[in-house]
Amino acid sequence: MKNPASLLNSKNKFLILGCGFSGSFFAKTIRQFGCTALTSSRSAIKDHNSFIFNSENGKVPNKKIFDGVTHILSCIPPDKNGKDPVLGSLKNKLKSLSLEWVGYLSTTGVYGNTKGDWVSEIDQPNPCQNRSLRRLNCEKEWIESGLPVQIFRLPGIYGPGRSTFEAIRNKKIRVISKKNQVFSRIHVADITNAIIYLLQNKNYLKFHQIINIADDEPCSQIEVIQYCYDLLGLKMPKPILFENAKEELSPIAQSFWMENRRVSNQLLCETLGYKLIYKNYKIGLKNCYLNSKKN
Numbered sequence: 001m002k003n004p005a006s007l008l009n010s011k012n013k014f015l016i017l018g019c020g021f022s023g024s025f026f027a028k029t030i031r032q033f034g035c036t037a038l039t040s041s042r043s044a045i046k047d048h049n050s051f052i053f054n055s056e057n058g059k060v061p062n063k064k065i066f067d068g069v070t071h072i073l074s075c076i077p078p079d080k081n082g083k084d085p086v087l088g089s090l091k092n093k094l095k096s097l098s099l100e101w102v103g104y105l106s107t108t109g110v111y112g113n114t115k116g117d118w119v120s121e122i123d124q125p126n127p128c129q130n131r132s133l134r135r136l137n138c139e140k141e142w143i144e145s146g147l148p149v150q151i152f153r154l155p156g157i158y159g160p161g162r163s164t165f166e167a168i169r170n171k172k173i174r175v176i177s178k179k180n181q182v183f184s185r186i187h188v189a190d191i192t193n194a195i196i197y198l199l200q201n202k203n204y205l206k207f208h209q210i211i212n213i214a215d216d217e218p219c220s221q222i223e224v225i226q227y228c229y230d231l232l233g234l235k236m237p238k239p240i241l242f243e244n245a246k247e248e249l250s251p252i253a254q255s256f257w258m259e260n261r262r263v264s265n266q267l268l269c270e271t272l273g274y275k276l277i278y279k280n281y282k283i284g285l286k287n288c289y290l291n292s293k294k295n
């Protein structure tokens with residue numbers, strides 16, 4: 001689906017709220033379309049395109065920041081009470097703007113444990129962790145805000161600078177095996193490119209408020225770790241059975257192993273026609289590996 005005249009251009013001004021790993025990748029890419037992208041962090045103004053937003057201490061952006069904003073992307077997780085930090089501090093301000101689009105990065109954790117079955121946007125959320133209940137609450141807040149929001153549910157995010165390679169290098173890797181356990185993942189570049197694809201083609205595509213962005217091949221952690229060791233030319237340590245490793249894991253790490261699901265990208269990739277750059281962990285990790293060799 002090709003769009004002759006780019007819908008994204010210098011007339012668009014994006015605010016990226018919460019410019020961490022995914023937000024920075026998005027900001028860098030969207031600027032290549034000529035768009036303005038201003039980015040927030042909680043504590044430091046990094047350059048002339050950044051500003052401070054911290055819902056925890058009430059630091060809200062200067063009203064000039066909002067002048068001419070057409071698009072918002074929120075990458076900020078729920079607060080500890082399950083409230084959305086952006087809506088809690090800025091809802092009225094956002095509602096006063098003429099926004100064309102608001103994107104919200106959520107998680108596939110809202111689907112809960114499907115015991116390895118595929119899950120898609122038509123399945124009812126069934127969160128089983130408190131953090132996923134908080135997330136679902138934030139999704140609801142966004143939907144009820146009346147803003148033109150589109151929610152992207154994401155599995156584990158990886159990319160250059162944040163992948164199994166860093167865990168191996170920093171000796172933080174734990175090689176754990178659990179029978180029949182799989183995880184879904186997504187390369188950070190595909191989050192950005194899928195969103196840009198949807199924005200570029202919005203006049204041709206049916207609008208869906210909730211969209212999963214995941215790669216084609218959910219698989220076990222061991223396969224991913226083994227692949228990284230192979231690329232590095234190192235021997236992978238002997239895996240520890242989950243049952244034996246469990247006690248040593250932090251509660252948050254344990255909770256990730258309690259959920260087993262395969263996240264479907266059918267809506268995004270078949271119905272809406274997005275072509276993944278990194279269809280599986282092998283292609284995505286190769287990119288991370290080559291990138292780390294350049295730096």
Ligand SMILES: NC(=O)c1ccc[n+]([C@@H]2O[C@H](COP(=O)([O-])OP(=O)(O)OC[C@H]3O[C@@H](n4cnc5c(N)ncnc54)[C@H](OP(=O)(O)O)[C@@H]3O)[C@@H](O)[C@H]2O)c1
Pocket residue numbers: 017018019020021022023040041042043044053054055056075076077078079085105106107108154155156157158
């Ligand atoms: N990481 C994953 O594997 C994963 C998987 C699925 C979904 N998600 C979700 O997807 C979104 C993006 O993920 P990510 O890994 O790219 O995020 P990230 O790197 O952790 O960045 C989160 C951003 O939110 C900002 N932030 C946090 N609390 C805030 C608050 N109370 N007020 C203002 N700003 C606040 C942080 O500010 P500072 O820059 O000052 O730290 C940071 O810029 C997040 O909501 C995340 O929970 C992540």
